[in-house]
Amino acid sequence: MNEIITIHHNSGRKQYELIEFISEVLGDRLVSTENDGGLLTDAVDTITTDSFTIKPLFFPGGDIGSLSVSGSVNDTVMLGAKPLYLSLSLIIEEGMKITTLKKILNSIRKELEVTSTYVLCGDTKVVEKGEVDGLIINTTSLGKTLKTALTVDRIKSEDSIIVTGPIGLHGAAVMACRNNFEIDFESDCMSLMPLLKAIEKCDLHIMRDLTRGGFVQILNELAISSGKEIVIDENAIQIPSGVESVSEILGINPLYLACEGTAVITCDSEVESELLAFLKNIGFSPFKAGIVGKNTQRPLVSLRTKAGAERVVPMLIEELTPRIC
Amino acid sequence: MSYRVMEVCGTHTHAIMRYGLKHVYKEKLDLISGPGCPVCVTSQSDIDRLLYLCQQGFRIYSFSDLLKVPGEKGTLRDIRAGGGDVREIYNPLQIIDDIKKEPAEYAVFAAIGFETTAPLVAALVEELVSNQMNNIYIYSLLKLIPPAMDILLQDSESRIDGFLCPGHVSVVIGELPYIELSKKYNNPFVIGGFDEMHLRVALDKIQKMLETREGGVVNAYSSVVKREGNLKAQELIKKYFKQSNAEWRGLGEIPDSGLSLREEYSSYDIKSHFSLESIRSYDRCPCGSVITGKIQPYECTYFGNECTPESPVGPCMVSSEGACHAFYLYQQRR
Amino acid sequence: MCLAVPLEIVEIKGNKATVERSGVRFEADIRLINNVKVGDFVLVHAGFAIQKVNREEAQKTLEIYDQMVDK
Numbered sequence: 001m002n003e004i005i006t007i008h009h010n011s012g013r014k015q016y017e018l019i020e021f022i023s024e025v026l027g028d029r030l031v032s033t034e035n036d037g038g039l040l041t042d043a044v045d046t047i048t049t050d051s052f053t054i055k056p057l058f059f060p061g062g063d064i065g066s067l068s069v070s071g072s073v074n075d076t077v078m079l080g081a082k083p084l085y086l087s088l089s090l091i092i093e094e095g096m097k098i099t100t101l102k103k104i105l106n107s108i109r110k111e112l113e114v115t116s117t118y119v120l121c122g123d124t125k126v127v128e129k130g131e132v133d134g135l136i137i138n139t140t141s142l143g144k145t146l147k148t149a150l151t152v153d154r155i156k157s158e159d160s161i162i163v164t165g166p167i168g169l170h171g172a173a174v175m176a177c178r179n180n181f182e183i184d185f186e187s188d189c190m191s192l193m194p195l196l197k198a199i200e201k202c203d204l205h206i207m208r209d210l211t212r213g214g215f216v217q218i219l220n221e222l223a224i225s226s227g228k229e230i231v232i233d234e235n236a237i238q239i240p241s242g243v244e245s246v247s248e249i250l251g252i253n254p255l256y257l258a259c260e261g262t263a264v265i266t267c268d269s270e271v272e273s274e275l276l277a278f279l280k281n282i283g284f285s286p287f288k289a290g291i292v293g294k295n296t297q298r299p300l301v302s303l304r305t306k307a308g309a310e311r312v313v314p315m316l317i318e319e320l321t322p323r324i325c
Numbered sequence: 326m327s328y329r330v331m332e333v334c335g336t337h338t339h340a341i342m343r344y345g346l347k348h349v350y351k352e353k354l355d356l357i358s359g360p361g362c363p364v365c366v367t368s369q370s371d372i373d374r375l376l377y378l379c380q381q382g383f384r385i386y387s388f389s390d391l392l393k394v395p396g397e398k399g400t401l402r403d404i405r406a407g408g409g410d411v412r413e414i415y416n417p418l419q420i421i422d423d424i425k426k427e428p429a430e431y432a433v434f435a436a437i438g439f440e441t442t443a444p445l446v447a448a449l450v451e452e453l454v455s456n457q458m459n460n461i462y463i464y465s466l467l468k469l470i471p472p473a474m475d476i477l478l479q480d481s482e483s484r485i486d487g488f489l490c491p492g493h494v495s496v497v498i499g500e501l502p503y504i505e506l507s508k509k510y511n512n513p514f515v516i517g518g519f520d521e522m523h524l525r526v527a528l529d530k531i532q533k534m535l536e537t538r539e540g541g542v543v544n545a546y547s548s549v550v551k552r553e554g555n556l557k558a559q560e561l562i563k564k565y566f567k568q569s570n571a572e573w574r575g576l577g578e579i580p581d582s583g584l585s586l587r588e589e590y591s592s593y594d595i596k597s598h599f600s601l602e603s604i605r606s607y608d609r610c611p612c613g614s615v616i617t618g619k620i621q622p623y624e625c626t627y628f629g630n631e632c633t634p635e636s637p638v639g640p641c642m643v644s645s646e647g648a649c650h651a652f653y654l655y656q657q658r659r
Numbered sequence: 660m661c662l663a664v665p666l667e668i669v670e671i672k673g674n675k676a677t678v679e680r681s682g683v684r685f686e687a688d689i690r691l692i693n694n695v696k697v698g699d700f701v702l703v704h705a706g707f708a709i710q711k712v713n714r715e716e717a718q719k720t721l722e723i724y725d726q727m728v729d730k
Contacts, residue, residue, distance in 0.1 A: 176683065179415060179685065180685060180686075181683050181684065181685040182683070182684040182685065183682060183683050183684075184682030184683075185682065241681035241682070242681050242682045242683055244681065245664075245680045245681040245682070245683040246683055248664045248680075249664050249666075249680070249683065249685075249703070250415065251662045305343070305344065305345045306344070306521075307344045307345035307346070307348070307349060307521070308345065308348075309344075309345025309348040309349070310345075311342065311345065311654065312654045314634070314654060317634050317635055335662075336662050388705075415705060415706065416688075416705050416706030416707070417705070418688065418706065419706075441663065441704055441709065442704070442705065444691050444707070444709070445704070445705055445706075445707050448688065448690060448691070448707065493662075493663045493702070493704060493709070496663070496702060496709050496710045497709065518720070522720065522721065522724045523720060523724075525724065525727065526720055526723050526724050526727065529727055545720065546720075547713065547716040547719070547720065548712050548713050548714070548716040548717035548720060549665075549702050549710045549711075549712055549713070550710075551710075555691060555692070555709060555710055557690075557691055557692065557693060558691045558709060561690075561691065
């Protein structure tokens with residue numbers, strides 16, 4: 001294969017070579033490229049999709065490859081389903097080095113192994129320089145529910161809100177990278193497959209992973225979908241000191257920083273200690289962040305501050321940018 | 326009876342909100358957000374002039390917060406979405422690295438800020454001069470806080486009883502400018518820091534001074550604010566900039582309240598190459614009356630109707646620290 | 660423009676210093692301050708150190724606060 005991917009890799013012999021190359025790196029995690037698509041051998045009842053456009057492509061704790069698998073896999077797990085198959089689409093900017101693509105594909109393969117999932121079908125396109133920033137990956141994940149799907153109507157008032165780990169690591173790692181900060185922490189980018197055990201053993205209501213917009217975004221979405229108020233306790237929120245530091249230096253609110261391996265779970269308050277203990281047992285560092293409140297016409301997320309006041313934390317109106325003032 | 330205390334610093338607005346201090350002091354102090362956010366006091370005309378320059382082919386470098394402020398015809402972010410070359414920086418020196426990596430024929434730096442940022446812009450000019458770079462221009466939107474405080478104290482409608490003085494502006498300028506103000510006005514001027522401890526010490530002091538009718542300057546952020554300020558930073562500013570009149574959104578033109586490049590450096594000043602005065606637009610909304618403490622956000626006719634955080638009309642709603650945005654959130658709670 | 664954070668100087672190279680806080684490190688410009696040494700704490704705004712932190716003064720403010728809170 002050439003050193004650089006060019007527009008000629010879109011058809012003919014060169015396209016064949018590129019697909020062969022991808023196939024070789026993904027190994028037995030790619031079922032076959034012989035037919036136009038894949039054949040399902042197991043029953044599935046859930047489907048989720050996600051596109052990945054992260055910049056930089058490589059960051060402390062992962063890269064766009066590992067993220068493209070864990071991101072979609074996590075969406076399936078959040079529904080209460082075991083992910084089985086993925087589709088994999090790549091849109092590559094002309095000029096990408098083959099060594100870079102190989103690194104990313106290797107990460108994809110490793111993550112497929114960790115999650116015991118397979119790529120059943122895919123697509124690759126190369127676009128002209130400037131039409132895409134480096135690389136876009138789309139993955140669609142198919143899975144099978146373990147019990148019943150964890151849909152939003154399952155949230156109940158007075159549910160406890162549990163977070164599986166400290167927040168803000170991914171967003172802070174990426175911001176730090178973009179600003180040339182050296183950090184001693186990594187993105188939390190990882191597959192949340194172990195949470196499937198929690199679904200089997202504990203009585204959970206819903207789960208959501210905290211991606212773009214972070215902790216506050218997801219809670220706002222839950223509040224609106226369920227028509228209930230949510231109250232969180234500022235004292236309880238766990239934010240690593242490195243994340244606090246990056247946030248303060250750049251003038252960002254860490255409550256809005258993306259996570260890529262952390263989820264929010266709601267459950268009956270009676271089940272709370274059992275769930276916390278179970279999560280700790282399977283390697284998470286969970287904490288209780290707050291509670292789901294009453295039904296309301298204006299579903300909001302309120303933060304009970306350390307000073308004892310209560311203030312509203314709304315969804316982000318726009319992309320998180322560093323404040324200078 | 327509650328005293329009206331104004332802060333003139335976006336980070337103070339933010340910190341007061343974060344620690345719930347309006348609630349803590351609500352019996353005695355009415356904490357008002359003044360024109361302390363450089364984004365909020367950038368005039369609509371200035372935004373339109375930057376948009377014009379971008380349309381003429383200039384690359385625009387700016388701090389992130391300025392991108393969302395609406396001019397008459399949109400924001401810098403809008404023009405970027407439409408293909409304009411608008412780039413965000415965190416440190417002004419990044420402009421030099423960026424233009425070396427991706428050259429542009431002409432670039433303009435929208436230099437917003439108060440005295441805390443002025444020395445950084447001066448450092449950029451110093452680098453441009455020593456590297457003999459002549460394709461980067463400065464559009465100075467730098468403003469000085471004490472002249473704005475003076476105007477506010479003269480305005481009986483603002484009814485300000487005391488000032489929480491900006492912490493990091495004071496790191497640069499020291500106590501002396503406030504001492505000058507205290508000779509004219511017998512109000513308390515307390516310099517405060519930003520964590521909960523520093524803020525409570527400062528606000529408690531202001532409260533005591535108001536209760537005992539004591540005026541004068543108190544430095545409650547002495548860990549970093551020296552009486553004389555940062556002389557090296559002041560000298561660097563003076564080397565490249567001179568005081569000039571500046572247009573403040575909501576306050577109008579205030580004499581000697583801004584910084585513009587000195588004659589000998591005018592080749593770096595975009596205004597000496599382009600006449601932009603004819604580009605003039607007028608504020609649609611009374612944001613100016615809000616940031617001068619004359620009206621409460623809910624007294625603005627646009628508030629909550631046409632003007633919401635999702636679709637802001639003026640800068641007080643754009644910035645998460647703006648008085649209107651903060652008030653909108655509290656209002657939702659009730 | 661007020662956002663600035665105290666960080667510790669861990670290395671000095673001419674007009675630049677490596678500053679650190681809770682494991683986060685980056686390079687700050689120190690041309691605006693004099694007489695800094697490794698171990699000093701400086702207030703950094705948008706990549707520039709704008710003042711040294713006087714820890715004795717910080718301690719005095721803390722004492723005032725503690726007295727306030729005790730009342």
